[in-house]
Amino acid sequence: MALAxxxxxxxxxxxxxxxxxxxxxxxxxxxxxxxxxxLPNVESPNIGPPNVGPLNVVPxxxxxxxxxxxxxxxTANEVLDKxxxxxxxxxxxxxxxxxxxxxxxxxxxxxxxxxxxxxxxxPFCPPVQSVAGGLLQLIYQCDAIAHNPAExxxxxxxxxxxxxHLDVARRSLDRHPITESGQAVKASVEAFDSVLQDVLRxxxxxxxxxxxxxxxxxxxxxxxxxxxxxxxxxxxxxxxxFEADAHLxxxxxxxxxxxxxxxxTLDRGHSRSIPTTPSTSSNSALTIWPPxxxx
Numbered sequence: 001m002a003l004a005x006x007x008x009x010x011x012x013x014x015x016x017x018x019x020x021x022x023x024x025x026x027x028x029x030x031x032x033x034x035x036x037x038x039l040p041n042v043e044s045p046n047i048g049p050p051n052v053g054p055l056n057v058v059p060x061x062x063x064x065x066x067x068x069x070x071x072x073x074x075t076a077n078e079v080l081d082k083x084x085x086x087x088x089x090x091x092x093x094x095x096x097x098x099x100x101x102x103x104x105x106x107x108x109x110x111x112x113x114x115x116x117x118x119x120x121x122x123p124f125c126p127p128v129q130s131v132a133g134g135l136l137q138l139i140y141q142c143d144a145i146a147h148n149p150a151e152x153x154x155x156x157x158x159x160x161x162x163x164x165h166l167d168v169a170r171r172s173l174d175r176h177p178i179t180e181s182g183q184a185v186k187a188s189v190e191a192f193d194s195v196l197q198d199v200l201r202x203x204x205x206x207x208x209x210x211x212x213x214x215x216x217x218x219x220x221x222x223x224x225x226x227x228x229x230x231x232x233x234x235x236x237x238x239x240x241x242f243e244a245d246a247h248l249x250x251x252x253x254x255x256x257x258x259x260x261x262x263x264x265t266l267d268r269g270h271s272r273s274i275p276t277t278p279s280t281s282s283n284s285a286l287t288i289w290p291p292x293x294x295x
Contacts, residue, residue, distance in 0.1 A: 112136070112139055116132075116136065140228065141224055141225075141227050141228065144227035144228045144230075144231045145224060145227045147231060148227065148230055148231055148234070151231060151234040151235060151238070152234060154234075154238055155234055155237060155238055155241070158238055158241045158242065158245070159241065161245065162241060162244065162245045162248070165245060165248055165249065165252075166248075168252075169248070169252055172252070172255075
């Protein structure tokens with residue numbers, strides 16, 4: 001009995017040593033449980049005591065279903081690759097963290113601020129200052145080119161808003177009898193509409209450009225050189241259009257107030273032609289109405 005027990009202990013030790021040698025030489029392929037709910041059920045070979053065995057094998061106590069957190073958007077195939085390498089998982093996580101839109105924006109702002117500080121802090125070294133200034137100018141030009149389409153969209157939105165206001169003004173003018181002031185207002189509305197059409201035509205001509213390889217390169221170079229000038233032009237045009245829109249709305253409001261004052265004046269004159277009664281004596285409060293405004 002003792003002899004059999006000693007032989008069994010020797011066999012078990014030899015089997016464990018052989019299994020440990022196989023695990024250190026070649027790692028078995030990790031298996032995923034397809035029935036798991038969105039998280040992999042990891043089964044790894046026995047790698048012995050801590051700090052022993054290959055580095056690319058996931059430890060046996062790694063269980064994502066128990067408290068392990070995954071980044072949003074990672075699937076089971078991305079978490080564990082074919083050989084179960086934790087280095088590849090770390091590489092994917094670093095790639096997603098470094099190349100996200102927020103990280104790119106932060107890196108861009110850091111680069112811009114660093115170049116500005118370098119340009120301001122190196123007056124004793126003209127070459128470094130000139131290089132930093134050139135890179136800053138390049139960044140500003142690229143930023144202006146990137147923002148020009150957004151400025152054009154704002155311009156189109158402002159033009160559409162003012163065109164709607166012009167349509168309302170035309171309809172209000174068509175309802176009322178044509179007077180001398182009404183003719184002037186109608187002429188100014190039509191002139192303003194023609195100006196808006198010219199603005200839209202010029203903006204579309206700037207956006208379309210020319211065809212052909214050389215003409216396209218020439219057009220891109222011209223847009224790059226004049227990017228800040230075009231952005232300043234569009235911004236100035238936007239501010240002028242906003243002012244014109246506000247002026248147009250004020251004129252329309254004043255015209256409505258004038259019409260209202262005229263109706264009240266006619267009603268007051270009609271009430272004076274009627275014998276005054278105690279019930280109509282309250283119309284005397286209308287004498288404090290302000291004078292009529294003119295367009």
